[in-house]
Amino acid sequence: MTGLLALATGTLTACGSLQGKQNSAGSGSLGAARGSSSTYVKPGERTLTPTLKGTTLSGEHADIATLRGHVVVINVWGSWCAPCRKEAPEMARLAKETEALGVRFLGIDIRDSKTAAKAFERNYGITYPSIYDPDSRTAIGFKQLAPRAVPSTYILDKTGKVAALSIGPLTYRGFLPIIKGIAAETP
Template identity: 80%
Template sequence: MTPALKGTTLDGKHADIATMRGDVVVINIWGSWCAPCRKEAPELRKLAEKTEPLGVHFLGIDIRDNRTAAKAFERNFGITYPSIYDPGSRTVTGFKQLAARAVPTTYVLDKQGRVAALSIGPLTYQDFHPIIKDIAAENA
């Protein structure tokens, strides 16, 4: 099962994955300092936009970063989904053996909160859209 993921977003709001239970959730571990994260940001934005009608939620976890740089990253790449601000990288340890070992890492959680797909390194829309779509279609 998914770890308890909650915290304060870059915008100062509270985010809690528990409120997304029953839906497919894409969790992306990133940092503004990460070149591969900059490469994948437009792909994630497009995935979020195209899968929202399927009831898919996106949640970022910004690690080892400063708030100003992270907010600029989101603004520059047009990221509209929330990101938990986690400069100490504590949130990701809850994934235990699946904990992110590289940045970016992306998890797709099924409607039961289980890790159904995992990408280590930058993903592409073309490769990941069918995966998310299939997971969202399960038990639809």
């Protein structure tokens, strides 16, 4: 957890603030776009296991506890967010190409209307579920690592612990090796 606790407070560079300031990191790059911050946590230093559950945009129940044993990529987004629109095709491609590795994706749609959110998913080919969270309450499950800007992306290892965190839009080319590396780890 040292890597995550060592995150310094920085200025907001992503789409929008959830709490005024964000964390930035210098301990690794997740292929984040310019103006983004990211960190990777070594397996022995991972301690935070978030609890997230809610109702998806399609009306189904989602709970990340049911995904233990899989690497889980959680993307916090909103249809109103320009960087989210930029990274959406990359996230859709990553979800499709890493499914065979046992990787699962879950979105958290915040501060949005269902109509706009569903249109976003259709327009960008997002096929993985997204928890509908118009009040941004689901983020509480991340405890001290709750997202402070949109987009934010977390990778949970197979035991459900936060292995990586990025604030800001990601790129396919930079993010794929990180997902593959975490998927290749032995719990």
